[in-house]
Structure formats: C-alpha cells, structure tokens
Amino acid sequence: MFKCLIIDDEELARTLIESYLKKLDFLELHGSYESPLDAIGTLKEKTIDVIFLDIQMPDLKGTVFAKMIPAETKVIFTTAYSDYAIQGFELDALDYLLKPITFERFLKAVNKLKINNTDTVKSEYITVKSGYDLHKIKLVDINYIESDSEYVVFHLNGRKIMSYQTLKSLEKTLPKTLFLRVHRSYIVNTEKVTGLKGRDLLLNEISIPVSDSYYDTVKSKLF
Known part of the structure; x- marks a missing residue:
C-alpha cells in the first residue's frame, strides 16, 4: 500500500484525484491540501510514498516544494501548463500529468510506483x-x-x-x-x-x- 498526499490549490483538481485514488486498492490517501505549507506537518509525522503535486500555486510553487521533501518520497506533478514538463523531469519526478487528467493516464503514472518499488527492493x-x-x-x-x-x-x-x-x-x-x-x-x-x-x-x-x-x-x- 502506497501512502499518498494531494497538494493542489484547485478544489476540483483535488476532488478528481481523490476519486481516482478510491478506485485503486494499492494507494491510500493520507491528506489533501490546498497549499504545500499545510502538508509539511504530515510529511514530518509520516513516511509518504508519493505526492500528487500541482506546480503553479500562490503560496509556493510545486517545483520549489519538491526540493524540500524527503528523498524517498516520489513526486507526480499535476499542472495545466505543459511548459513545466522539462523542469519537472529535471527534478526526478516519477511522472508529469497534464490537466485535465484522464483516469487512464493517471493509472499509467501510478503503476510506475509498483514497478519502481519492485525493481528496487527485489534487487537489494x-x-x-x-x-x-x-x-x-x-x-x-x-x-x-x-x-x-x-x-x-x-x-x-x-x-x-x-x-x-x-x-x-x-x-x-x-x-x-x-x-x-x-x-x-x-x-x-x-x-x-x-x-x-x-x-x-x-x-x-x-x-x-x-x-x-x-x-x-x-x-x-x-x-
């Protein structure tokens, strides 16, 4: 079971990802936040496996926040702006989802978690x-x-x-x-x-x- 956070200043975007998470039994939501600043406490208390992170947010850009999170936590960027794709991958993001996000594209992204985890752990x-x-x-x-x-x-x-x-x-x-x-x-x-x-x-x-x-x-x- 992978522990997840959603950080996005748009309520509709958060609600959509939450609905996708409910369809999958290997993902567990541990917090949905409007601002990266609100998520800091959860990241200190829990080991989070992946964050669905919007890039363009008023308090703090997702690309900046991604540099502050623990190294073991993966990031899947979510944004309406394709211009950020290169920057997202430079930050070693697991994937980059362009809004509006379809369930098929979401599933492809989160399946990388299973592949990444299996390959890493089995080889250790x-x-x-x-x-x-x-x-x-x-x-x-x-x-x-x-x-x-x-x-x-x-x-x-x-x-x-x-x-x-x-x-x-x-x-x-x-x-x-x-x-x-x-x-x-x-x-x-x-x-x-x-x-x-x-x-x-x-x-x-x-x-x-x-x-x-x-x-x-x-x-x-x-x-």
Whole structure:
C-alpha cells in the first residue's frame, strides 16, 4: 500500500484525484491540501510514498516544494501548463500529468510506483556474517529481526540466521522505506505487517510486541 498526499490549490483538481485514488486498492490517501505549507506537518509525522503535486500555486510553487521533501518520497506533478514538463523531469519526478487528467493516464503514472518499488527492493540484499559463513539475504525475504543479547536473529521464511551485531547498528543500514523499529528488541519488514492487535503487531500468525515509545510511530506510519 502506497501512502499518498494531494497538494493542489484547485478544489476540483483535488476532488478528481481523490476519486481516482478510491478506485485503486494499492494507494491510500493520507491528506489533501490546498497549499504545500499545510502538508509539511504530515510529511514530518509520516513516511509518504508519493505526492500528487500541482506546480503553479500562490503560496509556493510545486517545483520549489519538491526540493524540500524527503528523498524517498516520489513526486507526480499535476499542472495545466505543459511548459513545466522539462523542469519537472529535471527534478526526478516519477511522472508529469497534464490537466485535465484522464483516469487512464493517471493509472499509467501510478503503476510506475509498483514497478519502481519492485525493481528496487527485489534487487537489494545484505550480506550477513554468521560464524564463519557469509549469507546473502534479500531484503524482501526478511520477516523481522530480533535482538538476542549480543546477537540479532534474522527471521526468514522457514529459517533463521543469527549474526553477531547489535540491532541499533543494523537499523542504520536498513532502508527506512521497508523496515521499522517497533521495540528495543524488534525490527519488522513493514510489507509483512497484516494488523495491529492491542500492543502487538501482527505478521500473519506471528505477534511482535510494540513498546510504548514506538507505538505512535507505528500507528502513523503503518495504519
């Protein structure tokens, strides 16, 4: 599920994109704003995957705001002016939608999110030393990582790998777009999360405790 924001000073434009998002089960709207300034708080609180961003706005141009957002957040520019297309792509935008936006063109743009995410994550791996052995582990194969004294245990599908290192040091090397610390003893793969029951995070039949200090972050980023 990709978390989205809409930023456009035109209400009709926001409403149209909102209607398109409701048709797709892999996109989740976390805010619709008239001004980029109104969206800053949400970007600080949550990890947003993509922003549908208008370019010509009175408070702050979308092309300027795009330089201020986190690097992991993708931008799909939306504008009535084709003159901005080159500038949009120079800012490494995922796509550039010219108004009026049809659903077919919108779908083509958002499907790039799935392609981009799949290609990037599937190609990423870490090398883990366990005793005298080295293991090459794909990030997508990790369900969760557990601290065990001076070791960490990688819980994969059907097997475990123990490595002599700390969870704190490991946390710094893992991509924040895929992994989240939820407890002093646990890091989870966010793509494996299926629910939250009380103070336990569910990964299908597996329950992972969420500590008080991480609870608000878990709720805002995963639900």
